[in-house]
Amino acid sequence: MRSSLLQQAAFRSFFAGRLVSLLGSSMAPVALAFAVLDASGSGHDLGVVLAAHMLPLLAFLLVGGAVADRFPRRTVLVTAHLGAAFTQGAVAALLLTGRYSLPLVAALEFLNGVLAAFTTPALRGIVPQLVAKSLLRQANSILGSASNATKILGPSMSGVLVVTVGSGPAIAFDAFTYLVAAGFLARLSLTGASEASRRNTVSADIRDGWSAFRAIRWVWVGTLSFCLLNLVQTGTWQILGPQLTRQLSGETTWGFVLSVRGVGMLASSLLMYRLVVRHLLRFGQLAGVLGALPLIALGAQVHAPWLIAAAFVAGLGSSVTAVAWDTSLQEHVPAHVLSRVSSYDDLLSYVAIPVGQLCVGPLAEAFGAFRVTAVAGAVSATATLIPLASRAVRRLPHAQPDTSAPAADSCPAA
Structure with missing residues (x-):
């Protein structure tokens, strides 16, 4: 039963962290797009910001995979989520104070892309440490349901926030979700992924x-x-x-x-x-x-x-x-x-x-x-x-x- 997985403390904490993080991440693109367009009035700026996030994600994925196999994945995820909370919080601060700057926002999104490159491999690797092999499909089904639900609800919620309170608070909410997710992930108690790999570079x-x-x-x-x-x-x-x-x-x-x-x-x-x-x-x-x-x-x-x-x-x-x-x-x-x-x-x-x-x-x-x-x-x-x-x-x-x-x-x- 679905409840049996959620009754396991480790998986429940992981699921809660993912749900909160996914909700914020599904809201962020809409808020960021309107924030950059409103502050700059330029589609060029938006293209630069989006590219600044995507390029380091691709460039550092292999490093992120090696780190996730080299160190405890909980540590990698908590660190990456805290870093993402800082970068998104800094973007929100720039917007809320009216100090938008393309180089600064692009630099922060670059850092956010680097952090995402460490998060993605660790997320896929940590699930088998949480549940038995025979329950992996059910676990991925639950996680996929959360992801798909946030993809439906998140953009609409972000649009409402942008219209009512502005894009800055919407991005600040994304930063807050990373902090909450880091708190849930920090509760996980897992063994290291591969101690032997630390002998290599x-x-x-x-x-x-x-x-x-x-x-x-x-x-x-x-x-x-x-x-x-x-x-x-x-x-x-x-x-x-x-x-x-x-x-x-x-x-x-x-x-x-x-x-x-x-x-x-x-x-x-x-x-x-x-x-x-x-x-x-x-x-x-x-x-x-x-x-x-x-x-x-x-x-x-x-x-x-x-x-x-x-x-x-x-x-x-x-x-x-x-x-x-x-x-x-x-x-x-x-x-x-x-x-x-x-x-x-x-x-x-x-x-x-x-x-x-x-x-x-x-x-x-x-x-x-x-x-x-x-x-x-x-x-x-x-x-x-x-x-x-x-x-x-x-x-x-x-x-x-x-x-x-x-x-x-x-x-x-x-």
Whole structure:
């Protein structure tokens, strides 16, 4: 039962910390965008601030993975959350005092991006230290549900705060959530991830992580699939999606499409708690094909109800894929290299996003936006299915649920 996991003190503290942090993080982009636009009146400034956050996230992911495997992940997470509270709090202070400065805000967001690079690998690596292997899917389902719920509620709450009290207080709230999350995470009592790795340098740990990543066939095959998927799907959806939807059905439809997709993701993550399949990764790859439906529907210039339905189904599929992938990594990648392998997975997946974002505009001008969108949908579906050609992906087993006690290295909150 879902309550059984939340009755475990360690997982309950971790879940509470994640829920609070995710809520703040889902509110921050809206508040930051309006804050920069209001203070500078320049879309150029906003682009600089967003890039200042994204670039260090990519640049330091491998270091973050090595550190998360090298030191206790609780320490890494608490430190990163406290640092994020400082950076976001400083941004809020600049806005609240009317002292907006592009170099200062960009520098603070750069630091925030560096901290995120340490947070992401540690988060994926810490879950197996909290619950038994047979409960990882349920744990990821609960965490995914929290993430998807905040994605639905957070932007709306942020919009209300921006309108009523301003963007500065909204960002200050994000900083406060990082402090609260750090408090919950500090309550975790876990064993160190890998004491032996401290005998190596960080660069040696990064190289060892690459060796481990290459050695696990299903991991690098899946990562290459996500890389291609992000290359053709993310930029097309973010840039051409609203443009084409407005042409076909009006601006209101795009809001419905995003909301319904979020509802689909939330519903799917809840269903994954109960769903039991023998080959979870294979099931996740098959479900991922559904994520291409909105692009195909847009390319086919269908009416709004069909596009909205496609978005809902896509949300169902994408959440299944996310839970299946995270659970498979945590079940089958050795704990002492899990964060490093995850960091290579994230880096190779994320680096394709800005490339796709830069290419989609020129391609749309050259070949037509609707045609590019339809092709992107077809390539997305194909990219999701390609890993199934590998027996390692098709046959990867999934730990079946049981009534086991928490993992040995999981302790009640101190």
